[in-house]
Amino acid sequence: MITLGLDVGSLFTKAVLLDDDRLLATAIRETSGTIAMEVGALIDLALERGGVTRSDVGTITSTGQGDELVEQADFLEDDVACIAAATRHYLPDTELTLEIGGQSITGVLSSPGGDVTNYMRNDKCASGTGRFIEVISAALGVAMEQFDETVTRAAKKVTVSTQCAVFAESEIISHLNQGEAVPDIIAGVCESTARIIISQALRFGPVSHYTVTGGVALFSSITGILEVKLPGIYRPFPIDPRFAAAFGAALLGQQE
């Protein structure tokens, strides 16, 4: 059966089209204030890329913090269940999924059978989330896409002592004023972001395998630090990690 999963996140809305468990197409756009009206175009884009039409689609399942804004959806699924489903499908023996989105860090712990046994979410604070990186990126005038490349030119890591995005922004500006190099500051920011994520992950206790999903997983300058410092084996998510929850939603839509 062909199913569509939609994940309406705080910064981006993602669509994943599946044929049974085969990935047909993905599409992504920024979540605007009028996303409810724009989600139709995103669905059409995914269908076009997958070479199918609306009538071919068995179910549409939506998830994420704006899941209720999708009036085309047949089902709503909790994002924790979607993330767990995506990990169970691609990385079946991975206990912990760290989903790091635009405005939250969600840790999902699964049993070997793939059932969710625990989860924790920090959505109270921008610290360690995509927004944190966005704020720093604006303060430094370096695009987020440039972070990984910029870090390769770092000679050292400038310590960023505060976790608060607002205070970190001021701290970084004072580092710049003191003549610290941009690559060294970005290396420090990646270290600090990784440290925040690690402290969330450690609340679950030791795990044998973990993966990272969500937009922040695209930064190898951050996942590289996790790989070294977070106990357990890091499994890179095999598809674009931003689509994990939407993939899970489409997968759960298969069972409806």
Added chain:
Amino acid sequence: MFYGGIDVGSLTAQAVVLKDNSIYSFQSIPVKPNPVDSAAAVIEGALRDKGLTLKDLSFCVSTGYGREQIQKEGLAGENMSEISCHGKGAWWILPRVRTVIDIGGQDAKVIRVDQDGELVNFVMNDKCAAGTGRFLDVMSKTLGVTVEEIGPLSFSARQVIEMSSRCSIFCETEVHHYLQRGAGLADLAAGINRTMAGRVMALVRRVGIEKEVTMTGGVAKNPAVRRELEKAMGLKMLTYNVDSQLVGALGAALIARRLEEVKS
């Protein structure tokens, strides 16, 4: 005899010169990149106003950012935590005060003092911008008003649009969304001030309230935050006719006088 107190904050630096038992001179300046430079400029300025120099001070105490360095550079004979200084300063102005809510540019503290102005207990937030002056700063910019305007603005609100998050960054996004949907500036300002007060109340509850209560620091100048805090605590806070941002420097000068008296 003259005694000096220097308080370097995140945005402004203050100095107070005491003569006998009254404030003889004071000054407030925006901070310079280096706290020692801020300290030197502000104390020298306060002294110069009265034709004095550093040599005329019997003793001087530094507090706030870089207080140890300021002492090392010889501008002060001793340094003290801002907590003791704000407690002491507020108690000297208002001897009945037992709880001081001090909100500065980058931190918030609730300080409990005894009948002699000595520190009993305190709680502090300097980890998160929520509940500090920085939160109001970020929110004012988002509304396109000054930080001085955001308090009075909320008194013309027709409704209070409270924020769903406490995080300054998330509130910024939320305010943008409300503005796009045509929400009123005053209604948002009222919500921002209430959200701010809510965060401060979390600190107040942790340390507990003993009457009388007063506020110090820059945010004490925001009448809407004051009113929200009074509503939440169910009491009236004491007011005073000294600039609320001077209280830390005043406390430092009072401690300078006491230290000198103990020595002699």
